[in-house]
Amino acid sequence: MLQKDGDIDEDVRHRISAGWLKWRQASGVLCDRRVPQKLKGKFYRTAIRPAMLYGAECWPTKSRHVQQLSVAEMRMLRWFCGHTRRDRVWNEVIWERVGMTPIDEKLTQHRLRWFGHVQRRPPEALVRSGVLKRVDKVKRGRGRPKLTWDESVKRDLKDCDISEEVVLDRSAWRLAINVSEP
Structure with a gap:
């Protein structure tokens, strides 16, 4: 949608x-x-x-x-x-x-899992260049900027108090965010 x-x-x-x-x-x-x-x-x-x-x-x-x-x-x-x-x-x-x-914890887990998948892809992969690429020298409109996915991920990493390196390691990130249910 x-x-x-x-x-x-x-x-x-x-x-x-x-x-x-x-x-x-x-x-x-x-x-x-x-x-x-x-x-x-x-x-x-x-x-x-x-x-x-x-x-x-x-x-x-x-x-x-x-x-x-x-x-x-x-x-x-x-x-x-x-x-x-x-x-x-x-x-x-x-x-x-x-x-x-709670569903908000599951939402955070899903987003961090996807972030780990995207980060493990090679730099030339389309999903990586499309998601993580920032366009510079673009005149920004008035008002508050739109919330982006990578800002959501940064907020999740900060809230869970884990680093990006932990998310990249498949086994360590599960322990870091305490995954207890499937």
Whole structure:
């Protein structure tokens, strides 16, 4: 989904609706009270969350995009746990009950994994030159500059307190960001 202004709002909405579509297809299993909640969580992680995060590794996400994804996911999780917001059950309790991590952490993991793949490519590769190339001597328009993917990656690296070298090493980056679920 490409927007004229280069933003990803429409893509985020599309991915959320794709997640709800998968939810409706699997609601027979997810809403069944006889199915254990851990199993529902595993099913959710393998069927619905990938539909919501498909292609998200190259999104320059703003906090409102992460918030939209998080709200949609928590609505789904509360629903199959049998709770509403009125029950005032904390998000952390729901995540613990179904054995999941927040979607913003998974989004960061996906983006850093993709960054490692891009960095390991040879310098002449199209994906590397297209993503990491900066155009110089271009007159910038008024207002705040658009958030770019590499700025999102730098923010993720800073938030996780890891260096680029750790991300380039496939085994070390998993330990650095504490990957506990698939």
